[in-house]
Amino acid sequence: MKTIDQFRRKLNTEEDTRALGLEIAEALEPGDVVALIGDLGTGKTALTKYIAEGLGVTGEINSPTFTIVKEYRSGRLPLYHFDVYRLGSGEELLDIGAEEMLDGDGVCVIEWADIVADVLPDDAVAIQLEYGENEGERIAEFL
């Protein structure tokens, strides 16, 4: 990944989330892993949508919770969008054949990445999303 400044930022609107997503997308290089950590409803899928948009992915990006991973090849780089909410450990992620994708030609964005932290590469970029003080407000922090 190209250098991206450490940040802690308030996301007050959908537009703020989009701006962050596009910024991350621009810095992504083949083999990068973006680990998203945050509770239900903190905007992990929304941020992923905008990273995808920044990569030039066309078509709908929706939640991959049920199938764990969805693959998109219409952008600048292949995008593997994971949601490991239903998994119990990193080993289970490897069981579904994720190794090839983690170490591949594309970019992995992983929701609920804390569940599978033990098998993610050391240079994965971790971003934590939290609820802010006001309704609708989220805090995104580069860990």
Next chain:
Amino acid sequence: MKDGRFLTLGIETSCDETAASVVADGRFVMSNVISSQIDIHTAYGGVVPEIASRKHLERINDVIGKALEDAEVSPKEIDLIGVTYGPGLVGALLIGVAAAKAMAYACDIPLVGVNHMHGHIAANYLEHNELEPPFMALIVSGGHTEIVNVPDYNKCEKLGGTRDDAAGEAFDKVARVIGLGYPGGPKIDKAAKEGDPDSIAFKRVYLEQGSLDFSFSGLKTQALNYLNQERQAGREINVNNVAASFQEAVVEVIADKAVMAAERYGQKRIVMAGGVASNSRLRALMEEKAGSRGIDVLKPSPVLCTDNGAMIASAAYYAYRSGVKPDLELDAVPGLEF
């Protein structure tokens, strides 16, 4: 062939289930083996998906063997094999596809690949033997919320789908945060019967005027906000009321859009499919809303709503009959579209 009936073996391994079934003449279920083990999920208090390729690999031969045995047929009596080749998880799909190809090759049986979503729709041909296209289909499950126009057996036009979470996924997640556990759909359905659907005013999300798409992510956040707010205020949370109000907000939008789609395309029937099609409130509301406009609603029984091999066999039968060429080179396509 057996007793003059055309036999199709259907194989399904796209996600959690390893399943196989023998179906006669595309309509009559002779066996339906599903290796789901919901009791294991519950024992862990969470979702333990059996999506690992090796789990499918361990089971596939036994499941196919049992499907043949239950139907009391031998492999050489099978006229056609149908297998799900997408959408789904690549490792899981590959097991079914490889098993189907091996058997098709060894026994010289034609093989056709089936789109999993076409399979869900075909589940209705098994339940309702007189049903023929055209009709409108509503597929609602853990992974899908889609409205599909079906002008003919082998034609499906997707008119709308979810832009974020699937309906079943929203049920699962909200069930978890209100402490109902897994599986969320049936648990919320049950709790909602004891609750008041008007007690909490969750906003219905209809998106742009006339849109047939769905969005449930915001509703999930509304539910979370409500819970936080009540906890902070020190008020006790009435789980049944949350379940009922949340469920109503989900199913009302689904029913409205399905009926809108049927009217727009002049369809007199809506067929429901997928796990969430078992939701009792959705079923009731669909009948109410569609019924008042002279539209019939057809629903498969719960066993045919979940992922199964029978629906794949039926879809394969109609694909083959309408001229889809058998293909021994078939490959899994995880991102397969309609």
